[in-house]
Amino acid sequence: MTATATLTTGGRHRPGRGTPSRPGRPGRMAARLLSLLPATLLLLAFMLGPIVYSLYGSLTDRAMTGPRAADPQFIGFANYTELFASPDFWLSLGLTVVFVLASAVIGQNVLGMLLAVLLRSAVKPLRSLVGGLVVLAWVLPEIVAAFALYAFFQTDGTLNAFLGWFGLEGTSWLYYFPMLSVILANIWRGTAFSMMVYNAALSEVPPELIEAATIDGAGAWQRFTRVTLPVINRSISTNLLLTTLQTLGVFTLIWVMTGGGPGTQSSTLPVLAFQEAFKFAQVGYGTAIATVTLLIGAVFSAIYIRILKPEVV
Amino acid sequence: MATSTAAVSVSAPRRRPQTVLSSILLAVIGVLFLVPLLWIVFASFDGDAQVTMKLPGTWTLENYTQVMTWELTWQPLLNSVVISLGTAVITVVAGVLAAYPLSRYSMRFQQTFMYGILFGTGLPITAMMVPVYALFVSFGLLDSVWGVVVFMAATSLPMAIWMLKNFMDSVPISLEEAAWVDGAGSMQALGRIVIPLMRQGIGVVFIFVFTMAWGNFFVPFVLLFTSSNLPAAVSIFNFFGQYGSVAYGQLAAYSVLYAAPMVLLYVLVQKLSGGAFALAGSVKG
Numbered sequence: 208m209t210a211t212a213t214l215t216t217g218g219r220h221r222p223g224r225g226t227p228s229r230p231g232r233p234g235r236m237a238a239r240l241l242s243l244l245p246a247t248l249l250l251l252a253f254m255l256g257p258i259v260y261s262l263y264g265s266l267t268d269r270a271m272t273g274p275r276a277a278d279p280q281f282i283g284f285a286n287y288t289e290l291f292a293s294p295d296f297w298l299s300l301g302l303t304v305v306f307v308l309a310s311a312v313i314g315q316n317v318l319g320m321l322l323a324v325l326l327r328s329a330v331k332p333l334r335s336l337v338g339g340l341v342v343l344a345w346v347l348p349e350i351v352a353a354f355a356l357y358a359f360f361q362t363d364g365t366l367n368a369f370l371g372w373f374g375l376e377g378t379s380w381l382y383y384f385p386m387l388s389v390i391l392a393n394i395w396r397g398t399a400f401s402m403m404v405y406n407a408a409l410s411e412v413p414p415e416l417i418e419a420a421t422i423d424g425a426g427a428w429q430r431f432t433r434v435t436l437p438v439i440n441r442s443i444s445t446n447l448l449l450t451t452l453q454t455l456g457v458f459t460l461i462w463v464m465t466g467g468g469p470g471t472q473s474s475t476l477p478v479l480a481f482q483e484a485f486k487f488a489q490v491g492y493g494t495a496i497a498t499v500t501l502l503i504g505a506v507f508s509a510i511y512i513r514i515l516k517p518e519v520v
Numbered sequence: 521m522a523t524s525t526a527a528v529s530v531s532a533p534r535r536r537p538q539t540v541l542s543s544i545l546l547a548v549i550g551v552l553f554l555v556p557l558l559w560i561v562f563a564s565f566d567g568d569a570q571v572t573m574k575l576p577g578t579w580t581l582e583n584y585t586q587v588m589t590w591e592l593t594w595q596p597l598l599n600s601v602v603i604s605l606g607t608a609v610i611t612v613v614a615g616v617l618a619a620y621p622l623s624r625y626s627m628r629f630q631q632t633f634m635y636g637i638l639f640g641t642g643l644p645i646t647a648m649m650v651p652v653y654a655l656f657v658s659f660g661l662l663d664s665v666w667g668v669v670v671f672m673a674a675t676s677l678p679m680a681i682w683m684l685k686n687f688m689d690s691v692p693i694s695l696e697e698a699a700w701v702d703g704a705g706s707m708q709a710l711g712r713i714v715i716p717l718m719r720q721g722i723g724v725v726f727i728f729v730f731t732m733a734w735g736n737f738f739v740p741f742v743l744l745f746t747s748s749n750l751p752a753a754v755s756i757f758n759f760f761g762q763y764g765s766v767a768y769g770q771l772a773a774y775s776v777l778y779a780a781p782m783v784l785l786y787v788l789v790q791k792l793s794g795g796a797f798a799l800a801g802s803v804k805g
Contacts, residue, residue, distance in 0.1 A: 258648070
């Protein structure tokens with residue numbers, strides 16, 4: 208799968224750069240290949256290996272224990288037929304789409320952009336303070352961030368205590384609104400990335416353009432939507448894809464906060480794959496879910512390469 | 521910024537209210553980001569820490585002294601160091617070796633390789649953990665620290681090769697040509713000339729991979745079982761899960777001890793890379 212995707216994207220040929228000028232010496236090509244060997248072997252064994260294994264394993268009835276663990280049988284597309292007939296899978300796929308759309312595409316991107324804009328116009332000490340806080344939430348190990356947010360959304364947690372000050376009654380957020388909780392948590396955790404991308408992009412917008420638009424009578428909103436956004440268009444699309452890919456793989460945050468529950472109410476695809484494979488011991492079935500997730504990731508990754516294509520290699 | 525003299529005429533009068541509004545909005549968002557972080561800090565110093573954020577009645581180091589035992593903290597942290605160092609060393613060595621021919625020569629399969637690498641950086645690795653588990657069963661690598669190290673090295677290689685190639689591209693090739701004239705081989709040129717010139721870049725990649733491995737929970741969670749092998753990320757989770765009523769103060773203290781090195785390393789990377797936007801910038805390619 209990787210192979211096909213890379214081949215189709217690697218079609219364009221460009222005359223080489225570097226040094227073709229060096230006089231030939233025996234074994235030179237061999238030395239180059241030797242130098243590439245350790246990385247290539249690692250990538251083949253532990254990146255391509257699991258992907259190929261994923262494709263194959265999803266066609267078997269491998270289980271965690273019992274005879275099907277030692278001697279899994281090839282069962283063709285039975286896992287997929289079962290998967291596509293399972294309401295849990297479709298729920299999980301839907302939850303994954305909601306999670307990615309709400310927390311990454313909308314939440315992190317919009318908040319990241321807002322922060323980047325605010326950071327340019329707010330007073331100075333506040334800028335570095337808030338910028339630092341947002342980045343700190345991103346730098347923390349994921350499990351620590353997950354604990355902090357678990358405590359925040361808990362029934363007797365900070366959020367409800369805060370609502371209590373205003374006479375509002377809180378609820379068991381993690382139980383009744385598990386998706387909302389993990390979406391907000393992922394926004395808290397991941398917005399720093401978009402903020403930094405947009406901060407860098409905004410600093411490269413030529414000030415003359417903004418000034419010219421101002422002179423032409425454009426308001427702040429018009430300047431932003433008609434001048435700034437089109438100029439940083441590429442950063443936006445790149446960032447959308449990267450945050451999508453990052454969010455597609457989020458496991459720890461959800462696992463710690465809700466365990467994918469209650470039931471499977473917050474089981475996105477990576478969580479569901481883990482549950483099926485390890486809690487219910489259906490490794491083959493879990494592998495099929497993993498394969499679907501990988502395929503979705505592969506599609507986005509391929510789009511990402513297309514967008515970057517003019518500037519790579 | 522608000523008093524910038526460059527922005528005269530039309531825009532100047534609107535700057536002030538805009539600054540005030542921006543600052544208020546920014547402060548509100550800042551508070552929302554601060555509260556969960558403050559909870560960790562306050563709870564870690566609170567003898568009677570609860571799940572709600574509050575100022576400790578009396579500040580105490582008791583939580584820290586209670587978790588600072590060999591089994592609970594030091595061994596898991598040591599395991600984290602071993603795993604992260606191992607991963608970073610393997611990744612950087614294999615990454616530099618691979619980046620060199622990719623940066624210096626043009627090879628037939630180079631473009632395919634680079635696209636493959638870029639494709640690899642985009643894949644959701646967490647989605648792979650079930651097949652990786654099955655693969656590790658076949659390899660007999662389950663519960664092996666080295667298995668975890670090698671797997672994490674492989675998954676961080678695409679990003680590392682990408683970053684290292686970019687750093688290497690900015691080392692002028694003319695310096696090596698001089699060395700070649702003097703009869704040095706390509707590996708000698710790499711070791712004597714290229715690597716010393718890009719040591720900052722290598723440092724950034726090293727720390728980047730190290731922190732990724734340090735913060736990784738899912739991979740060791742799936743692949744390791746023996747408690748003496750577990751890195752801090754997993755042992756902290758077990759600690760959290762084992763108790764019916766969670767000892768929040770200790771959990772917070774433990775979290776601070778585990779998170780502190782990452783924050784320090786991040787600051788170090790910022791210094792190394794000149795303060796700008798090192799990690800995310802490199803992700804953009």
